[in-house]
Ligand SMILES: Cc1cc2nc3c(=O)[nH]c(=O)nc-3n(C[C@H](O)[C@H](O)[C@H](O)COP(=O)(O)OP(=O)(O)OC[C@H]3O[C@@H](n4cnc5c(N)ncnc54)[C@H](O)[C@@H]3O)c2cc1C
Ligand code: SF4
Ligand code: SF4
């Protein structure tokens with residue numbers, strides 16, 4: 001409720017919010033939980049293509065492997081796989097992000113017997129696995145989720161923590177297409193969260209070993225050799241080339257976004273976007289940083305036992321904010337549309353100190369209505385700047 | 391180069407989403423759609439809540455819902471929930487009785503800042519099922535009566551049949567430090583009390599301008615805007631007005647995103663917000 005004279009509510013006094021602070025409390029809580037890789041490598045090795053496939057084959061045998069595979073002519077997805085040859089080394093983006101390794105689309109929280117008097121045991125999946133082929137933007141997103149599902153607000157989500165702690169993550173560098181804007185959200189050369197990070201080079205892959213855990217697969221492989229100084233320079237050169245090729249950008253410093261957006265709460269472009277949006281929820285489903293969920297009970301056919309399940313939900317769905325009695329707090333589509341941008345670039349940016357968008361381009365690429373996240377953002381920013389001039 | 395060893399979080403409740411099984415000690419229908427439950431936790435332990443906090447109640451197979459604690463913390467060994475049947479979980483709950491078990495997680499949320507009410511005249515404004523959490527506030531005040539000033543309760547319902555805790559309302563009104571005013575929206579047969587929405591009761595009360603007044607308001611979303619205006623006209627400072635917000639909730643612990651109101655989460659930053667805090671939001675009420 002903003003002060004609104006038409007509704008008889010006293011006019012609001014403008015208030016200055018807490019200034020943006022990258023070191024804001026809580027912004028590093030995830031760091032206590034998982035081993036963080038350093039921004040720069042512990043050491044560098046070189047693996048041949050065959051050597052890498054062997055490492056993946058061992059991962060399939062010893063543990064489980066989730067990696068990108070080709071789905072259609074131009075589409076890719078992260079999947080649990082048994083065949084190391086199916087792994088797609090070179091891809092632009094998957095449809096669903098690798099967050100599904102930690103937050104499955106549907107997951108069981110607990111199993112129950114109906115009418116049980118005893119507390120159910122939580123279902124925690126802590127079987128080790130390798131998550132292979134994660135691009136820097138998606139690595140950044142995993143870091144955001146570590147914070148969001150980690151000890152933020154005092155409690156960590158045990159189901160997320162179990163899966164996340166069991167993962168060995170191998171990142172790999174990429175080249176952008178016209179939807180990517182990692183350079184605007186500081187995710188283009190992320191390493192945090194990965195145990196190993198690969199850059200393609202002539203001899204195969206330059207492997208940055210980022211954590212202790214990352215040493216293991218290399219130790220088991222006979223193939224890895226130390227990198228030469230020239231090879232060691234490859235990630236930097238690759239990263240620089242990638243940045244040169246990014247064409248899409250947010251026309252503002254990140255720090256300024258919350259205030260600029262808030263000043264344009266009623267921006268025209270949200271109305272225009274709402275007129276095109278179908279509230280289908282694709283944008284949030286494919287987003288590597290979106291984590292809103294629904295919880296519900298599934299009962300077996302005999303109604304004797306069942307599971308409590310959590311599944312992806314979307315703030316874009318009409319019923320996301322409906323309460324008993326039927327009141328809908330975001331019943332207007334424009335309110336849901338605005339919420340997506342505000343949650344990513346105002347609320348969570350303020351809370352965490354970083355935007356909840358890593359520039360992967362999925363939401364824009366897969367939107368049913370061809371709504372571009374950056375286009376909308378830049379329109380709001382243009383409106384805000386225009387207003388400031390006036 | 392430093393190595394950060396992988397550290398597991400210090401013992402987090404693995405059972406974050408697992409309810410504790412509690413037993414219904416007693417249950418009684420208050421109206422055709424509201425039922426009051428006395429809930430006993432294992433070993434007779436106290437819930438340890440504050441007025442205005444809520445628990446997540448579950449029945450396996452029917453799901454989970456946030457329900458305010460309706461008893462005051464002064465009550466020991468059990469607590470009470472007043473539930474209106476509106477859907478899957480609450481509908482099933484309505485059919486349960488003494489001896490049945492329900493799952494409980496919580497308490498969650500911030501609750502009312504009772505210390506602000508101490509020494510002040512307390513104006514309580516309830517609409518419908520909003521009486522459930524406010525009963526916890528009222529009983530907290532009554533349990534330590536001298537700590538607080540006057541208690542003025544304004545309570546609105548649609549029909550006489552919807553009035554909750556009728557006997558208790560009467561008993562509360564017997565103390566002359568307490569003023570209990572009840573209204574129904576439209577005239578009804580057999581009702582000779584006040585008629586009109588809850589805001590029409592504000593004409594019936596006089597506040598002592600020399601005294602600090604603190605207000606607590608819980609009711610349906612439509613009520614808040616109008617009550618807010620009345621309270622502003624009575625010159626009660628916004629930071630002494632407490633509203634409890636309702637939102638859809640799927641976790642109670644600040645993760646699922648459902649209860650978000652701009653930068654805040656109703657399940658952890660609320661459900662109680664001051665009028666001052668609500669001013670900052672576009673989408674609060
Ligand atoms: C902090 C807090 C405290 C509360 N305290 C109390 C209390 O003390 N007592 C009490 O009785 N209630 C209380 N409530 C409300 C209570 O949580 C709801 O009544 C309950 O969640 C309903 O759950 P249900 O499973 O019975 O209903 P559901 O089956 O979830 O549905 C109930 C109603 O919700 C709406 N709805 C649900 N899903 C949809 C959908 N997909 N699309 C459109 N509409 C939908 C409909 O109107 C439907 O009739 C409180 C709520 C909050 C947030
Ligand atoms: S908001 Fe869009 S571009 Fe940003 S991380 Fe999510 S899906 Fe990727
Ligand atoms: S994917 Fe596009 S059409 Fe679908 S909800 Fe998101 S913005 Fe709207």
Ligand code: FES
Pocket residue numbers: 638639640641642643644645646647648649650655656657658
């Ligand atoms: S209820 Fe899930 S975030 Fe508040």
